[in-house]
Amino acid sequence: MGQEEQGQLKAAGQAPPEKSEIGLARWTWKAVREFVQRRWGLQLSRSTCLNYLHRLGFVLKRPKKRLLKADAAKREAFVAFYRQLLQGAQAQGAKIFFADEAHFWADVCLRAMWVLRGTPALVDSTCPRLGEKVSYYSGVCLEMGAVEARPVMGNCNAQTSVAFLRQLRAKHPEPLIVIWDNGPVHRGEAMRSYLTTPDLKLRLVALPAYSPDFNSDEAIWDWAREEVTANRCLGTQSKLREALDKFFVGLAKRTTEVAQRCRTVLQAQAESSEPATSQPVAQPQHVGFTLALV
Secondary structure, eight states: OOHHHHHHHHHHTTSOGGGGTOOSSSOOHHHHHHHHHHHHOOOOOHHHHHHHHHHTTOOOOOOOOOOTTOOHHHHHHHHHHHHHHHHHHHHHTOEEEEEEEEEEESSOBOOOOOOOTTOOOOOOOOOOOTTSEEEEEEEEETTTTEEEEEEESSOOOHHHHHHHHHHHHHHOOSOEEEEEOOOGGGOSHHHHHHTTSTTOOEEEEEOOTTOGGGOTTHHHHHHHIIIIIBTOOOOSHHHHHHHHHHHHHHGGGOHHHHHHHTOOHHHHHHHHSOOSOSSOOOOOGGGOSOOOOO
16 A cells, blocks of 8 residues: 555554444454455554554554543543642641542452463363452552552441541541542432541542542552453452452551552643632632541
């Protein structure tokens, strides 16, 4: 193919195949072959199609979701709000924890692995029941590189969320700011009752909707899967919890790595520019379920 044809292929490859009327979900060498055959009547081999992809600057990456429901204006407002939240926390000696909950199953969490060329990538599994799982809450403080975790044997709800906040409150006497999403397990009568506790010194801040990339705690879950459940079938709930508990205990000696791995685009954007005014930024409307320090 000449330069003009290659340019058309490069342009087509930057949009889903359906835009080029190719009946495949993603671009593969087969999609390239079909595209070239339809446009110019050429029949290319697998290796030639792959060579063209590499020559045109394409690389194979594992994609991440781009959440189309996220509100750009609300996210931008939250960045400004977070910047001032950091300043306020430093002034009053408060700690900021990003928190979330996640579920782990005893079966294999498949991840890419290195194998010898020509050897199949296989991982043994005993096919444990879906009930062989554990759930965890965790919270990460970037300024300290500290992580707090709490296992949950049943379902997560307002009561388990309160239990996690009680653990945070017991271990950290300073004023606390907890940033998490506005999911149903973070709301309810049990939560409202707990937040009326005298001298609680706890503030809850909800992230913008559809913004998991702002939550530093998401990195903890990916890290746990990378080091504990990736390509490993633990088989039972008890073995799974034992391995995860060991992982969380070990994070106490990895504070520098925690602080580095858990930085998100929120911190990058908050540090990228100074606010245009010294006036306080109003708490964004989407924060919603938030109580000031009491």
